[in-house]
Amino acid sequence: MDIKVVDIKGKETAAKVKLADSIYGIEPNDHAIYLDVKQYLAAQRQGTHKSKERADIAGSTRKIKKQKGTGTARAGSIKSPVFRGGGRVFGPKPRNYDFKLNVKLKRLARKSALSYKAQEKNIIVVNNMDLNEVKTKNFMSIMADMEIAYEKVLFVLPEDNKNVFLSARNIQGANVVTVDSLNTYEILNANKLVIVEGAVEKIESILN
Template sequence: MELSVLNIKGEDTGRKVTLSDAVFGVEPNEHAMYLDVKQYLANQRQGTHKAKERNEVAGSTKKIKKQKGTGGARAGSIKSPVFIGGGRVFGPKPRNYSFKLNKKLKEVARLSALSLLARDNRVALVESFTFETPKTKEIKSILSNLQSTGKTLVVLPSLDKNVVLSGRNLPKVKVSTAKDLNTFDLLNVEKVLLIEESVNVLENLYSEK
């Protein structure tokens, strides 16, 4: 698959880059992508939720009425879950939601996501650019020139602090490096802008040796 390289004005530079089939042309594995996204979202959960059970709420344990002869159901402690202010039955407790996935499966998931984006023509190649100082207005202008107005992922070959800070204030834009890509970010955008040099980084990371 060949893609034309665009400059920051959205113009074709006349150069083309051939994307490796080992990275951008694999058969998407939907289950692998599902598991990787599930793990990513699970890892975002704090797991600090807590509800008090009947042995933890404040209240008397005195029997509130006699066992028989009232015409109603028998009742013991006011801390019973059936009463207002009582404990909760099977309430949430603090827990760790994270789980393990094999590195190979996570790699398959990322390659599947990249191939899916390439197949749907949602990947664009852009010439390398940088800013002397963080400028949100400048990266917004670049995205406008590239006709990328929806959710966009900008993939850098290496960390550029000024570019990262420039895109941080834009709610629909995320800036990441090629080695830090994850399946959730790839599937959660409408378009991926690959800086030209990041293609080589991805191919070196994921191509079969």
């Protein structure tokens, strides 16, 4: 698949880039996407939830009433879950929600997500994203020139670029990642995918 390269002003250049059919032209695997997105969202959970069970409650351990003759059920501790202020039964405990997925499956999921974006014609290849200074206004102007302002856009860079990251971080809907951290969830969550020309080859080397 050939796609024309644009500059940061949104103007088409004479250059074209070939997007590999083995990455951008496959039959998407929805189940692989589901598993990869599920793992990504699970890994975002802090898992720090904690409730106090009866062993964690501060209180006396004395027997609160005599065993027989009260006309009610036996009770041995004020910390019992049946009493107000007592411990919780089977409450949540700190845990890690992450789970393992095979590398080949995660690779297939990213290829499927990129193929969906290619089918929808929502991929833009830009020749460079070099910014001389950190300025949100300038980054907004770039998005406006590309006619992607106020959309959810994922910018994929070949390597870290501090000026681009800092210029985009206060813009709602704009997300900047490097090729190494490209993931299925963020690809699908964006309306448009803007890939710097130098990142195309790196994506192919990682996914192939």
